[in-house]
Amino acid sequence: MTHALPGYVCAQDGTSADVRTAPWCCPLCGGPWDLDFAPDPANAPTPAAGPNSLWRYASALPLPGAFSVSLAEGNTPLVPLAERVHAKLDFLMPTLSFKDRGAVMLAELARRLGPERVVADSSGNAGTAFAAYCARAGLTCEVFVPEGTSEKKTGQMRAHGAAVRVVPGGREAAAAAARTAADLPGVFYASHVFNPYFLHGTKTYVYEIWEAMGGHLPEVLVVPVGNGTLLLGAALAAAELARHGVRPPALVAVQAEAVAPLAAAFAAGAEHAEPVPQVPTLAEGIAIPAPPRARQILAAVRASGGTFLTVPDDRLRAAQLDLARRGLFVEPTAAACWAAVGPAAPGDPLRGRTAVLPLCGAGAKSGLAA
CATH class of the missing domain: 3.40.50.1100 (Rossmann fold)
Structure with missing residues (x-):
């Protein structure tokens, strides 16, 4: 049986294309594709009946029919970090990152x-x-x-x-x-x-939180943002689950202080981010000077009632060590969210709300920040 693949659509100019013949970007504006896909709201996910991988959410994914590629990815643990704050251990994925x-x-x-x-x-x-x-x-x-x-x-x-x-x-x-x-x-x-199919993979991060928390989501999702693939996936999942009565969380996006075009645009009230210089930072995984999906990221954070936070390298270094002392050895980029909302963060960025943050990459990949 042949299953049709959802097609591409450009959010900027409405151009559509068949996945089998499409160029890698919109031929008119050169921007990234979105996907002409939404899960059937009458077909709510039943993850307990699925395999022990992210394919357990197959009814919410845009690849119909039987899948054959898997390394039992997903279903990563959710562990407490502090009162009302949990970490999702995506550094325990098969290749040691949420990617x-x-x-x-x-x-x-x-x-x-x-x-x-x-x-x-x-x-x-x-x-x-x-x-x-x-x-x-x-x-x-x-x-x-x-x-x-x-x-x-x-x-x-x-x-x-x-x-x-x-x-x-x-x-x-x-x-x-x-x-x-x-x-x-x-x-x-x-x-x-x-490629928007990637975003529909990252959205399973939020579906797993929803499952682990007994059918609801925390008040805040804290997410590191460079190109924004995890945040945009989270926004997709939150919107899809909202159709089943799940209250969507605020999205708090974290950038490295050294390379923070999205945080600057958000603070200025801009709809798009101007490119910034590429300068060294410990959070190399989110040091993106000109994110192609900047407009979508900014809109998603604003629509959720969230905000942007930035962290300097010294707090990243301290947060990585603090997590290691708690038994969680992650790479510097993966410590960004804890640097932004953990005990060393200035003020009270979470304002007492429940929150989940991802630990996205294993420390074995890059070692302890010097």
Whole structure:
């Protein structure tokens, strides 16, 4: 039986395209795609009946029919960090980061489309996730990374069989190189930014919280934001669950103080973010100077009644060590949310509300911040 794949649609100009023949971005404006998909509200998820992976939420996912790509990703623990604050341990995913949630969706999509090769760009975690899931799916994978990417991460990519292309310059240079390759025939661009199937994978993060909390969500979801893939997935899930009577949370977005174009735009009341310089920061995973989905991220945070917070490197370093002393060793980027709302945060950013934050990447990938 052949199942139709939901098509792409551009939020900016309404352009639509078939997933099987579409370019990797909107041909009119060059922006990222959204997906022409919404779960059937009459078909509420019944996760307890599903497999022990994020595919347990298949009724809410845009890949119909039987899936074959999985490493039992998802279903990560929710543990208390402080009174009214829980952490979701997504660093316990198969490749040690939350990026597995979207990577498994794109690998399954690519398997169905049958490209000659898959290309991706990454500062580390997304690349390792794509390498692993392409290996699982039997797909040829090529990952473009900026110079200075952790050798532990590039080594993991190579171990999975991916070809690693080190690009001089920063994160944007690696993305530009991957997009040039993506324009060639027979190539599937596994972009965690431009391809909306990735966002429908990350939304399972919130579905799991909903399941673990007995059918409701916390008052606040604190989310690290660079390209915004976890936040936008969270917003998707919150909207979908709201149709079943679940009260949506406020979204509190956290950026590195050194590279914070979205926080600056939010503070200025702007609908879009102006690019900022690429400067070094411990939170390299969220140091994105010009996020392509900036407009959507800002709108989602505002619609939720949330806000943006920024954290300097010294608080990131302290938060990473504090989490390690609590038994949770994560990479510096993954400590950003705890730096923003934990005991060392100035003021009372949560105002006593219940909250969940993600610990997105394992410390074994990059070590303790120097």
